[in-house]
Amino acid sequence: MTLTKPIHVLIVDDHQIVIDGIRSLLKSSDAIHIAGEALNGKEALTLLAQKTIDIIILDIEMPIMNGIELTKIIKEQYTDIKVLILTMYDTPEFVQQAIEIEADGYILKNRGSEELELALQTLAGGEEYYGKEANKTLRSGVRKKKNSTSTEVQLTKREIDVLQLIAEGKTTPQIADQLCIAHSTVETHRRNLIEKTQVENATKGLIKFAIKNKYTL
Numbered sequence: 355m356t357l358t359k360p361i362h363v364l365i366v367d368d369h370q371i372v373i374d375g376i377r378s379l380l381k382s383s384d385a386i387h388i389a390g391e392a393l394n395g396k397e398a399l400t401l402l403a404q405k406t407i408d409i410i411i412l413d414i415e416m417p418i419m420n421g422i423e424l425t426k427i428i429k430e431q432y433t434d435i436k437v438l439i440l441t442m443y444d445t446p447e448f449v450q451q452a453i454e455i456e457a458d459g460y461i462l463k464n465r466g467s468e469e470l471e472l473a474l475q476t477l478a479g480g481e482e483y484y485g486k487e488a489n490k491t492l493r494s495g496v497r498k499k500k501n502s503t504s505t506e507v508q509l510t511k512r513e514i515d516v517l518q519l520i521a522e523g524k525t526t527p528q529i530a531d532q533l534c535i536a537h538s539t540v541e542t543h544r545r546n547l548i549e550k551t552q553v554e555n556a557t558k559g560l561i562k563f564a565i566k567n568k569y570t571l
Contacts, residue, residue, distance in 0.1 A: 361474055449509055
């Protein structure tokens with residue numbers, strides 16, 4: 355997908371060296387403009403009131419106001435801004451919490467610049483991005499729950515194919531390419547999945563459903 359204007363990004367992390375590192379990773383991309391930086395959630399809110407921001411990259415653990423609190427406020431007051439959590443925490447509890455507060459993306463700090471840029475492009479394109487490692491972490495946590503039960507929902511083979519790829523963090527274009535079907539067909543399957551599973555939050559809800567009901571590969 356080709357974007358007509360740069361993605362305006364705000365970086366929020368309590369370690370300046372991390373902020374500098376993200377700047378360095380993204381500086382070569384013409385599609386991304388670093389619009390500002392903040393060391394905690396409170397500073398970030400001040401900048402959000404002053405600047406035009408498309409996506410905010412934030413850490414979870416920060417002083418004064420952490421990433422979880424900041425995300426909740428953004429989702430209430432700045433509904434057009436996408437939230438990408440970039441953290442070192444790869445435990446199921448943190449990934450699950452990110453889904454519950456409706457963060458738009460979640461990737462780990464040990465990933466490279468290619469995945470970071472892919473996540474930003476995906477969010478800017480209107481989709482969510484939960485990296486493969488985040489999904490793997492969430493799946494491992496769900497498997498450990500002894501009281502997990504399956505929900506009886508009748509899915510077609512193609513719907514299962516699409517659901518599995520959604521759970522892997524694939525975008526609509528990637529799913530269409532892999533299954534050799536049209537983008538519109540993927541969206542039709544996605545709508546049918548949402549209707550059948552009765553999930554409340556599109557992609558994140560389908561990921562949770564797939565993991566809980568063991569549709570993941």
